[in-house]
Amino acid sequence: MKAAVLKSFGSPLVIEDVPDPTIGTGEVIVDVVATRVLSYMNEVLDGTRNYALDLPIVPGPGGIGRVRAIGPDATRLAVGDWVFCDPTVRSRDDCVAPDIALQGLTAAGPGGMLLQKHFRHGSFADQMRLPTENVKRLGAITSEEATRWCALGTLLVPYGGFLAADLRPGETVLVSGATGNFGSAAVSVALAMGAACVVAPGRNEKILDDLVRRFGDRVKPVRLTGNEDDDRESMRRAAPGPIDCVFDIMPPSVSPTVVRAAVMTVRAYGRVVLMGGVGMAGGAGLELPYPWIMRNCISIHGVWMYPPDAASRLIAMVRAGQLRLEEYQATAFDLDHANEAVEHAAANGGPFKMTVIRP
Template structure:
């Protein structure tokens, strides 16, 4: 079969013939139809982002495809089923604290994640891929012509994991801190689908904030951040026009702790906070949160990396119910042979409403 291979960091991917995957118990082979290309894939493959990924490797984190074969432990799948391949692979020998690897992207920071990666080594930039049975989610009543659009599911699942972890409820007011990026804008969309009564969307890009309001209506209330912690906090509180139940932070590594605190400290007593961003990951000071304020106000602060397994089926249900329209994104597709052009395109079109997809 054909596959795109990263032979070394800093080199372009090459298309080669490689052996097709061999089925084992507890596994599924999927014919890949569409796989999303991350906007920062070029940074990963160049080595600029030091992800734990052993080369040579077929990269690609998840995608949409059809079941080719499955092991004896699968009781609901059929050959030909349309499925979403979840790249979050978990070890099976520790249900409480499993090791995790992102198939085709990163083993995280743990030795156990690297051991998983060495087995589920190759990702979705190939004509076929091997995945654990539990990572293959069937999409009911699926129109194959929409396969590229459905790659947008991946960006929705990340904030859904964070919002679910703090049990966002219908009618609540939520602050999305960092709403102008791909995951932040997805958080706005997911929160509205979950029933949020009001979403205060913060960011430094007025044009994107205005677009969020235009696309999603008056329940979205934009706040342009100025970079002054106290002034930004006051602006968030004024725009919310009432108690803030939850804060979801998805700011990137280049953001400062003050930008996180500006939003986090707006949450009401007994409020909840989800941290999914990257602040501090490239060095620098940590958040420096006030212990006394957290304790006296019963604040729940929840860290969340990616999403739990059941989130995939639930998000598929949300989309199929019409609560989220995957057709809102501008999708650009590339054949597998043009994978390097796809990576360049994704980097140049990193906006929240664009999606780059490779179709093996």
């Protein structure tokens, strides 16, 4: 089969023929039809993000495809089914604290690297092998619709955060990083889950206006100034009442003071979800006052990805019309132009934009 292979950090992807994946018990082979390219994939491939990858490797986290082959433990999947390939691979020998690897992207710790040695190759290829439980049925779609369904990979990240925070209908949410690719997805997911109001802070007024245009007056935009105390007060005033949940998805380049301003808007007994990258590239970490956390009974949830059943639940929300994949504008490349796709994604990573490879 044809694949885009990363052989060394900082080098272009090599488009070449590699052996077809072979199936084992507990595994599924999928023909990849469409896979999204992360806006920061260039930083993964050149080593800037220092992601754990055992090279050479076929990158690409998740995608949309059709089942080619199933193992003997699959009882619902059938050859030809349209499926979402969930890249969050978990070890099966510890249900309490499983090791995790993001197939085709990175791994956490020594256990995650062991997983990556087997489920190592991602979706920038004609085919990929996944654990059976990571293959989620979509129902009937067309090949053209597969491109749009790639948005699941973006939407699932904030969905996992809100599930961890037990977001409930009628609550008020603040999304720190609302003008970014994952942050704008968080706005749409929070509203789909029944949030009464989403406070959306940011510096880009054009994007803030676009969020209001898309979702109406349940979105309350706040233009940030860079002054921590003033911004915190502006965010609180924008909310119609106490802020129940703060969701942070800021990238590594952002100052922790920006994140702290947002986090400390949450009400007493409120919840904070940290899914961003502050501190991952070095520099100061996020400092929060111990007395404020303790006396206000603040719950802080560090969340990486989402629970195993999240993808199926999110697919059901899309099918029910609660989430609109039509919000996303996609630009597609074939596999031979994977390097161009990575460059395009880096230059066009705004809200509701996708770069997709269609092998």
